[in-house]
Amino acid sequence: MSEPMPTIFFGHGNPLNALAQNNWTLNWANIGREIPRPAAILCISAHWFIPETAVTAMPNPRTIHDFGGFPQKLFEVQYPAPGSPELADRVQKLLAPVEVKSDARWGLDHGTWSVLCHVFPNADVPIVQLSIDETQPAEFHYGLANRLAPLRDEKILIIGSGNLVHNLHAYSWGVHTPEPLDWAQRFETTAREMIESGNHEPLIDYELLGKDALLSAPTPEHFLPLIYILALQREGEKVSFPVEGFDGGSISMLSVQIG
Numbered sequence: 001m002s003e004p005m006p007t008i009f010f011g012h013g014n015p016l017n018a019l020a021q022n023n024w025t026l027n028w029a030n031i032g033r034e035i036p037r038p039a040a041i042l043c044i045s046a047h048w049f050i051p052e053t054a055v056t057a058m059p060n061p062r063t064i065h066d067f068g069g070f071p072q073k074l075f076e077v078q079y080p081a082p083g084s085p086e087l088a089d090r091v092q093k094l095l096a097p098v099e100v101k102s103d104a105r106w107g108l109d110h111g112t113w114s115v116l117c118h119v120f121p122n123a124d125v126p127i128v129q130l131s132i133d134e135t136q137p138a139e140f141h142y143g144l145a146n147r148l149a150p151l152r153d154e155k156i157l158i159i160g161s162g163n164l165v166h167n168l169h170a171y172s173w174g175v176h177t178p179e180p181l182d183w184a185q186r187f188e189t190t191a192r193e194m195i196e197s198g199n200h201e202p203l204i205d206y207e208l209l210g211k212d213a214l215l216s217a218p219t220p221e222h223f224l225p226l227i228y229i230l231a232l233q234r235e236g237e238k239v240s241f242p243v244e245g246f247d248g249g250s251i252s253m254l255s256v257q258i259g
Contacts, residue, residue: 004152006035006259009160009229010115012046013247015067018077018114024253025118027243031257032119038157040084040126042091042148044228045111046162049221053144054101054131057088061127062107079113084126087156091130094147103131111161111225125157132224138204141224145231152259158232160225164191165216165252172248180246187216188252195256196239200230216252226256233258 008031017025047066048054061083065075092100108127116127132141151158165184172178180188190212194203204227206213217223233239243255 004234004259005038005155005157006257007152007158007229007232008258009162009226009256011163011243011251011253011255012111012115012161013163013251013253015070015074015110015114018110018117019074024243024245027255028115028118029121031242031255032121035157036155038125039155040087040128041116041157041159042087042151043112043116043127043129044132044158044160044225045109045129046132046166046222046225047109047111048106048129048131049134050131051133051135052101052131053095053098053133054103054106055088055091056083056104056106056108056129057085057102058083058104058107059085061129063113064107064109066109077113077117079108079117079123081108081113081116081120081123082126084128087126087128090151090154091128091148094150095144098144100130106131115159115161132221134221138206138220138224138227141227142200142204142231145228148228149232149234152232158229160229162222162225163251164188164223164226164254165246165250166222167215167218167250169218170215170250172250178249180252181249183212183215184246184250184252187212188254192241192254195230198233200233203227203230229256229258
């Protein structure tokens with residue numbers, strides 16, 4: 001049997017990274033060159049956080065510009081990757097008896113395309129998005145992700161897109177590049193140690209880790225995509241961090257690759 005497809009959590013950060021050439025985006029591009037070419041991609045993005053579990057099932061998903069206040073050039077970006085109704089159907093079957101609705105309206109939000117435009121710039125790998133059900137606890141999402149594990153043996157690249165630390169209230173909007181805030185650095189360090197040791201349980205219940213955790217993930221939507229990726233780790237699989245750094249002092253750009 002061939003090696004399972006790696007699974008990756010991307011810290012996507014600012015949508016303007018779609019247009020940028022920086023250390024983060026250059027490393028995203030490097031990941032695309034180094035991993036096996038997937039047959040398709042399943043993405044869990046922080047920006048599809050709705051009160052149900054749904055999967056995009058259209059053959060040609062639209063590029064969603066789900067933000068405001070950015071330069072017009074960013075709104076002109078298109079990422080015309082095909083969809084995969086076949087993968088959407090496979091996801092629904094794997095996640096049964098959980099009801100997974102077929103969605104024909106959403107598409108690819110910036111949590112997906114702002115990263116993948118660097119990883120696979122030709123937009124030629126089919127992509128399906130899986131929503132995050134905002135009504136469910138983190139334990140539900142960890143268990144749901146476990147059921148997706150067979151996809152890794154079917155050449156499907158499962159990615160999560162969010163940020164391990166994501167606090168926009170503390171973000172430095174100036175032109176300078178500040179050092180990470182002390183609580184943000186501490187929480188990222190703690191989380192990295194747990195990820196490296198395979199100790200997922202405290203991260204599933206991250207709110208119990210104290211003030212640093214609550215400041216780092218004051219709302220769960222950017223953190224939960226990481227939980228999906230951790231749930232897919234198999235015994236003995238290596239973990240690496242191909243992208244590191246902080247943006248604005250309070251956004252962790254850490255990427256976590258399993259396999």
